Amino acid sequence: MTPVRKPAREGAGSAFAPSRRSAVAPFVAMDVMRAALEAEAAGQLVIHMEVGQPGAPAPKPVLAAAAEAVRDGRLGYTEALGLRALRARIARHYADAYGVEVDARRVAVTTGSSAGFNLAFLAAFDAGDRVALAAPGYPAYRNILSALGLEVVEVPTTMETRHAITPEMLARVHAATPLAGLLVASPANPSGTMMTPAALGALVGAAEGMGIRFVSDEIYHGLVYEGAAETALHFSDSAIVVNSFSKYYCMTGWRIGWLVLPEDLARPVERLAQSLYISPPDLSQRAAIAAFDAREELEAVKAGYAANRALLLDRLPALGFEDHFPVDGAFYVYASVRRFANDSSAFAGRMLAEAGVAATPGVDFDRERGHGFMRFSFAGRHEDMVEAAERLARWLI
Ligand SMILES: Cc1ncc(COP(=O)(O)O)c(C=O)c1O
Numbered sequence: 001m002t003p004v005r006k007p008a009r010e011g012a013g014s015a016f017a018p019s020r021r022s023a024v025a026p027f028v029a030m031d032v033m034r035a036a037l038e039a040e041a042a043g044q045l046v047i048h049m050e051v052g053q054p055g056a057p058a059p060k061p062v063l064a065a066a067a068e069a070v071r072d073g074r075l076g077y078t079e080a081l082g083l084r085a086l087r088a089r090i091a092r093h094y095a096d097a098y099g100v101e102v103d104a105r106r107v108a109v110t111t112g113s114s115a116g117f118n119l120a121f122l123a124a125f126d127a128g129d130r131v132a133l134a135a136p137g138y139p140a141y142r143n144i145l146s147a148l149g150l151e152v153v154e155v156p157t158t159m160e161t162r163h164a165i166t167p168e169m170l171a172r173v174h175a176a177t178p179l180a181g182l183l184v185a186s187p188a189n190p191s192g193t194m195m196t197p198a199a200l201g202a203l204v205g206a207a208e209g210m211g212i213r214f215v216s217d218e219i220y221h222g223l224v225y226e227g228a229a230e231t232a233l234h235f236s237d238s239a240i241v242v243n244s245f246s247k248y249y250c251m252t253g254w255r256i257g258w259l260v261l262p263e264d265l266a267r268p269v270e271r272l273a274q275s276l277y278i279s280p281p282d283l284s285q286r287a288a289i290a291a292f293d294a295r296e297e298l299e300a301v302k303a304g305y306a307a308n309r310a311l312l313l314d315r316l317p318a319l320g321f322e323d324h325f326p327v328d329g330a331f332y333v334y335a336s337v338r339r340f341a342n343d344s345s346a347f348a349g350r351m352l353a354e355a356g357v358a359a360t361p362g363v364d365f366d367r368e369r370g371h372g373f374m375r376f377s378f379a380g381r382h383e384d385m386v387e388a389a390e391r392l393a394r395w396l397i
Contacts, residue, residue, distance in 0.1 A: 024143040028364035029375075032348060036358035047388040048380060050358040052189065052331060054250040055380040056301045058287070059294030062251065066287035075282040080273040081266070082109025082258070083285045090258050093292055097221075098231045106261050108269050109288075111280045113219050113244035113257035117144050118276065120240045120259055121181075123268040124213050125150055129180035131215075132173055134165050136334065136366035136373070138189045138217070153177055156368065163191045163325060164199060167206030174210050182207045184232075185217035187224060187329025190365045190375040194328035197230035204235040214239040219257075222248030222298070224329040225306055238262045245284075247330075247379075248298060249291040254284040305331050308378035308385045315389040316376065319396055331379040334362070338372045340396070348374060355395035357388050 032050040040046050057063070069075065081087065084104070091104040110116035117140070125131065127149035133141050135154040142152040155173055157163040170182060184203065187194040195203070207214045216232035216239055232239040244257030261269055273279075312333050317324065324335035341347040344361035352358050362373025378385055 021147050021149065024147050025139065025367075027139050027143060028345070029139070029360040032352070032358055032360050035349075036352060039352060039356075045356055046352065047357045047384050047391065049376045049378070049388060050360045052247065052377045052379055053252040054247070054301065054331075055384070056250045056304070058249070058251045058254065059291060059297040061290035061294045062249070062287045065290040066283060069283050069286040078279040078282050078285060080277070080279050081270050082107070082280055083282075083289070086285050086289050087258075089289050089292055090260075094231065094233065094260070096292075098234060100231060100233045102233065102260055103263075106263060106266055108259040108261060108266065108273065109280045109285055110257045110259060110273070111277055112246060112255040113217070113242045114140065114144075115255075115277060115280070116242045116244070116257050116259045117141070118148070119269045119272050120215060120242060120261075120265075121145060121148055121150065122272050123261075123265045124215070124240060125180050130177055131181035131183055132165070132170065132179050132212075133183045134163065134185075134188065135368065136163070136190055136362065136370060138185060139364045141183055141217075153179060154367075156366075159325075162195075163188065163193045164195050165203065166199075167202055170203065170206055170212070171210065174212065179210075179212045181213045181215055183215040183217065185220070186229060187220040189220065189330055190332050190334040190360075190362070190373075191325040192327040192330045192332050192334065193325055194224060194227065194229055196227070197234070200230055200232065201235045204232050204239060208236060208238060215242065216240070217242045219244045219247050220330040223302060223305065223331060225309060226328050229329065233260060240265065245288050245291055248302070249288070249294075250298070250301060251284070251288065251291065254281070254287065256280060256284040256288050304382055305378060307382055308380070309333075311382070311385055311389065312376060312378050315393075319389070319392055321374065321376075331377055333376045333378065334365070334373055335376070336372055337362075337374045342371055344371050344374050351392075351395070355391045357391050357395075 036046045087104045087107040090107045091102045094100045094102040130151040132153040134157045145152050204214050221229045241260040245251040320339040321335035348361040360375045362370030
């Protein structure tokens with residue numbers, strides 16, 4: 001039989017060139033993490049501020065539930081949308097935390113929110129559809145969207161709107177380039193800024209009035225230092241909510257998250273999930289059920305972030321990292337490095353090599369204006385934050 005060969009791509013060196021859709025930008029934070037781990041393997045002591053991952057382990061009830069599941073022995077596939085007990089527990093969380101009734105049949109458990117994005121985008125949009133998002137913003141949004149053949153419309157934000165997209169901005173963008181979707185994170189990464197409930201409600205209403213599907217990334221809910229975050233579900237049954245156990249619940253490595261879907265998307269997501277992932281990991285699901293019972297422990301972890309936040313908001317500006325965005329929530333300080341450099345990537349490389357502090361250059365989040373910014377994650381241990389500030393002081397002064 002003659003093998004079927006993919007036609008060579010224009011300009012490609014080999015007949016078996018990578019696909020065009022794989023030509024997404026790197027997720028720079030992950031590249032910095034790789035470089036930091038390489039430096040550590042070579043004997044350097046590195047403080048990790050490059051990736052948004054809690055320094056604390058998963059809470060004790062989660063570890064106990066996981067140990068019990070392992071003792072039990074058999075870990076299998078689950079239903080594609082997840083264990084019913086976990087879906088029900090997530091649905092209950094919406095009643096407890098926000099006073100919003102959610103039918104458990106609308107909940108899909110996913111392999112991290114990252115898999116949730118794939119499922120949500122595939123279920124809600126067609127190839128070629130346009131989806132708007134704020135710049136600066138989380139880089140994987142645009143990389144996932146473009147790998148799936150969607151067009152990303154980046155909307156530059158400024159401090160004038162507290163780095164949020166407003167209904168007026170959305171209307172202007174939609175008039176110029178008609179949109180199928182709008183993706184919003186509040187609190188946001190890298191800025192940490194949060195929309196007020198009124199601003200969020202107005203934006204959800206405006207988007208839906210224009211026929212634009214609202215996707216709400218609520219992964220930093222629970223990690224708010226000023227005010228409280230509202231869920232988009234409070235304003236709409238058509239919005240897609242994405243969330244995760246990675247951040248507040250300290251479970252990055254367990255790769256477990258969830259979606260709350262409009263009723264008519266639950267079955268399409270189930271069909272896609274059956275074939276893309278079969279099911280989320282059984283072990284992580286059984287453990288995650290216990291995460292909602294660990295509030296006290298998790299609030300103590302959050303108090304640690306608040307102390308880190310206070311430290312860095314004092315030390316970083318004093319060291320010359322100016323114009324930081326307001327850190328309402330999440331665990332990042334996004335600040336200017338223009339005092340030192342106008343190429344944040346080169347600056348990050350030097351900072352890692354010479355000071356042993358890993359942080360992520362702003363170009364990961366904002367390709368136009370990120371050259372002058374750096375994102376520092378303060379999700380790590382307090383003693384590491386103190387050490388990072390000291391290392392930076394020695395290096396810069
Ligand atoms: C805004 C935002 N959304 C989603 C994710 C993905 O998280 P996970 O796949 O671990 O749930 C991250 C991770 O940093 C994030 O910052």
